[in-house]
Amino acid sequence: MIEKMALKIVNQMEKQKIISKSNCEYYEYALIAMVENAITVGTMLLLGMLFGKILQTICFLLFFLSLRKRTGGFHADKFWQCYLGTVITFIVVIQATPRLCGTPAVMYGMLFLAIILIYIMGTINHPNMDMDKSELQESKKAARLVVLMEVMIIAVLVYLKADILYIGYMSVAVILCAILMCLARIIKQEVRVK
Incomplete structure (x- = not known):
């Protein structure tokens, strides 16, 4: 349609x-x-x-979309699959984030692991993108800079003792990007540049 x-x-x-x-x-x-x-x-x-979480959703979207644009990761074949997967995933995010915020050590541990994974992988070169070597290097550099900026924002908010729920949504956005990158690599949805 x-x-x-x-x-x-x-x-x-x-x-x-x-x-x-x-x-x-x-x-x-x-x-x-x-x-x-x-x-x-x-x-x-x-x-x-x-769900009464509009500001948290905006925080999540800002962090997720700015990072996902540069990291790539798993992509569904058709729009309806992507849409359905996104809606279900976001409902899980809405339900799981408050619980994750209840155990900050676990959340920050997952965030730290996600940062390491994003830093190591940088960008997943999806077949639809099919970046050449220089484009891939630029994308990896941009992904690492964005994740660094996002982590600095989270660190400042933690230092300022901001509402943990906002920090949680921002953290989950980074974690979700890392999960989608790993999923793409696991199912071999990545183009290797020679």
Whole structure:
């Protein structure tokens, strides 16, 4: 359905000479990605509101999306699979984070392990991305910088004795990125650059 809508919009843009025929495929892909992202993020924000955790959801999304963009990791084959997996995973995050916050030593231990994994792996080169060697190196550097910045923010919040629930959602975002990277590597969803 999203693909059909995007194709109609792009065809209309091409007919009106807004874009050239050679760029239609690019615009169709970009439009589909934007709509799918908007639906997914919108649903997560709605879930955050329904569970009374909208600010924590925003913290989670800021940390998760900025890091995930650079680390890569497991990707589902179809949008509906990705969407369903994301919704289920986020409901688990909403339910599990308060419990994890109840045992800060466990949460910080998992966060430390996630940071180490992200630092070692840097980026998972997914087949859809198929980065060359220099792109992969830049992405790894960016992922390591982002995780460092996020950990510094978490450390400052811990030092300032901020609400543990916000720290928990931020920590779980980093942990989830590391889990998705490991999952992609385990199921061999990674392109090796030679």
